[in-house]
Amino acid sequence: MSIGLFEISIAFLCFLVFYFFLTRKPFGYFLTKKYLESSPWNWPVLGMLPGGLLRLYNLSSMEILENSNLNFQFKGPWFAGMDMLVTVDPSNIHHIMSSNFSNYTKSRDFQEIFEAFGDSIINTNSELWKNLRKASQTMLNHQGFQRLSMSITRSKLNDGLLPFLSHFAEEGTVVDLQDVFQRFSFDATFALITGSDPRSLSIEMPEVEFIKALDVV
Structure with missing residues (x-):
C-alpha cells in the first residue's frame, strides 16, 4: 500500500x-x-x-x-x-556496524537503490565487506594519507574557502552556504583522490557537471 x-x-x-x-x-x-x-x-x-x-x-x-x-x-x-x-546509542551502532554486522545484510532492494556505488563497501556483505573494510581502515589510518588529507584540507581552507567568504562578505552578497560547503568538500575530496583540484569553489561559482551528476544519483 x-x-x-x-x-x-x-x-x-x-x-x-x-x-x-x-x-x-x-x-x-x-x-x-x-x-x-x-x-x-x-x-x-x-x-x-x-x-x-x-x-x-x-x-x-x-x-x-x-x-x-x-x-x-x-x-x-x-x-x-x-x-x-x-x-543513536553508541553500543547499538557498534553492534550493527561492526561487531555483529553479518546479522544485518543488505537486501537486493537496498543494493538497487545504491547501485551507483557498485560493489563498494556500501553495498557488500559478509567476507567481501570485511575485506573492503580492512583495506579502507589500513588506508585511512596510514600516516602518509592523514598528512596528505590534512595538507589538502588546510590548503583548500586558506586558498579557497576563506578568500571566497571574505570576497562575498565585502560585497555584501548573499550566498548559499550549502552549495559553498558542498563545493569545498568536492574540491578537497577530488584533489585527495586524483591529485587535481577542480576549483569549483571560486568567486565565479562555475557549474560542475560532475557535481550535478552526484546530485542526480
Whole structure:
C-alpha cells in the first residue's frame, strides 16, 4: 500500500482540525518547544506520521531521542510499512556496524537503490565487506594519507574557502552556504583522490557537471 503526498496532506489537515476541536488549543501550540520535544502521539490509522512531519526539520528530534534513552520506535500509518526504529546509542551502532554486522545484510532492494556505488563497501556483505573494510581502515589510518588529507584540507581552507567568504562578505552578497560547503568538500575530496583540484569553489561559482551528476544519483 502506498500513500501519496495528497493523501498525507489531507490526513495531516484532518488531524490538526480534530486536535483543535478536541483540545481547544491553538495551532501555534504545535510549534512550541514543549510539544516538539515530546514524543509524537500514536494516532489510530495515522500512527505517528502527523507529529513526525512537524518534527522533520526541527532539531528537537534529538531531544526526543534523549528523552527515550537514545532509542525511539516510530509507528507509521497502518499497513503503510513505515514502522522503524531510530537509535543513536553508541553500543547499538557498534553492534550493527561492526561487531555483529553479518546479522544485518543488505537486501537486493537496498543494493538497487545504491547501485551507483557498485560493489563498494556500501553495498557488500559478509567476507567481501570485511575485506573492503580492512583495506579502507589500513588506508585511512596510514600516516602518509592523514598528512596528505590534512595538507589538502588546510590548503583548500586558506586558498579557497576563506578568500571566497571574505570576497562575498565585502560585497555584501548573499550566498548559499550549502552549495559553498558542498563545493569545498568536492574540491578537497577530488584533489585527495586524483591529485587535481577542480576549483569549483571560486568567486565565479562555475557549474560542475560532475557535481550535478552526484546530485542526480
